[in-house]
Amino acid sequence: MLELRIPFAIDDELKLCRPTTAEKSKNYFCPCCGEKVILKQGEIKTTHFAHKISDTCNQETITHKTAKLLVQKMVQDWKSGKSNPPNLARACHICHLPVSQPLPEKVDKAILEHRLSDGSIVDVALMVGDVAHAAVEIKVAHAVDSIKADKLQIPLIELDGYAVIDDPTIWNPIRDGFKPCTCEKCKQKYTKFMTKVKRFAQATGLELPSTYYRYGLCNCWKCERDIIVFAWPKEGMHDDMAPKVKPPPKTVQYRFSKTVGDKYWVNTCPYCHSIQGDFYLYSEPDGPFFALDCQEDSSLSFEQDMMAIAAYAEYSGML
Numbered sequence: 316m317l318e319l320r321i322p323f324a325i326d327d328e329l330k331l332c333r334p335t336t337a338e339k340s341k342n343y344f345c346p347c348c349g350e351k352v353i354l355k356q357g358e359i360k361t362t363h364f365a366h367k368i369s370d371t372c373n374q375e376t377i378t379h380k381t382a383k384l385l386v387q388k389m390v391q392d393w394k395s396g397k398s399n400p401p402n403l404a405r406a407c408h409i410c411h412l413p414v415s416q417p418l419p420e421k422v423d424k425a426i427l428e429h430r431l432s433d434g435s436i437v438d439v440a441l442m443v444g445d446v447a448h449a450a451v452e453i454k455v456a457h458a459v460d461s462i463k464a465d466k467l468q469i470p471l472i473e474l475d476g477y478a479v480i481d482d483p484t485i486w487n488p489i490r491d492g493f494k495p496c497t498c499e500k501c502k503q504k505y506t507k508f509m510t511k512v513k514r515f516a517q518a519t520g521l522e523l524p525s526t527y528y529r530y531g532l533c534n535c536w537k538c539e540r541d542i543i544v545f546a547w548p549k550e551g552m553h554d555d556m557a558p559k560v561k562p563p564p565k566t567v568q569y570r571f572s573k574t575v576g577d578k579y580w581v582n583t584c585p586y587c588h589s590i591q592g593d594f595y596l597y598s599e600p601d602g603p604f605f606a607l608d609c610q611e612d613s614s615l616s617f618e619q620d621m622m623a624i625a626a627y628a629e630y631s632g633m634l
């Protein structure tokens with residue numbers, strides 16, 4: 316007989332149940348269509364739930380619904396103190412090594428098929444109070460994907476439905492739109508970097524500016540002393556527009572560069588006052604801002620840029 320396999324069924328109390336913990340005397344139902352399922356305990360096949368092929372239910376919709384329910388159950392179990400928080404298996408945005416990150420404490424419940432204020436419906440909304448804080452979409456092969464992640468107002472991760480059923484305690488995003496995370500090693504590099512930055516700043520009487528300015532370390536090409544240089548969001552190199560946040564650090568000045576043949580806002584050495592040209596800072600492989608693309612200011616882009624600069628400083632031997 317053709318049948319649909321049900322990885323988790325729902326019992327009389329609407330609880331999700333694995334076939335291995337099911338009791339022969341109880342009734343269980345398909346989480347997708349509600350049809351009664353049969354518990355099959357064979358000697359050859361592993362114990363499983365099944366129901367007959369139906370018009371309303373198929374293997375993909377069952378997987379999709381079951382995964383959603385499991386995601387919700389993991390949050391419920393955690394919040395009621397029955398288990399640890401689900402762990403997100405993510406990657407450090409600097410070094411790309413794996414980072415295991417528990418779901419943030421502030422999440423207090425998960426709602427299925429939640430409608431956001433823009434009208435889009437997400438598979439699972441992670442709620443902080445009455446506000447949807449983030450979304451989880453469940454992807455099952457060939458299923459219609461209705462959510463456009465880039466258009467959504469809240470961060471979204473996408474989980475593979477089969478992987479969730481396999482182990483609902485670890486969420487391994489196949490698409491990760493949550494706030495980038497940083498591993499412990501990269502955080503340590505950053506601390507080391509900032510200690511050095513502060514020491515240099517003190518030595519030259521520089522006041523470290525707001526988050527609009529990113530800091531880098533380099534050797535002055537002329538006097539060869541260790542100095543701090545700054546990067547800020549701007550239109551390419553050699554920008555003659557003054558930095559938006561004023562006043563700029565005292566070493567960032569509007570100066571004439573012989574190399575460029577024009578005046579622009581540029582870093583200078585606090586000791587010998589020579590220009591530290593944009594080309595060297597941004598385009599030379601040993602420049603502190605090599606490949607840095609400073610985006611319009613937000614505390615998040617500042618943090619990401621600083622982590623990247625710190626990691627690069629370590630890599631190029633400045634720490």
Ligand SMILES: [Zn+2]
Binds near residue numbers: 347349372377
């Ligand atoms: Zn069904």
Ligand SMILES: [Zn+2]
Binds near residue numbers: 407409497498
């Ligand atoms: Zn890292």
Ligand SMILES: [Zn+2]
Binds near residue numbers: 537538540585586589
């Ligand atoms: Zn110098």
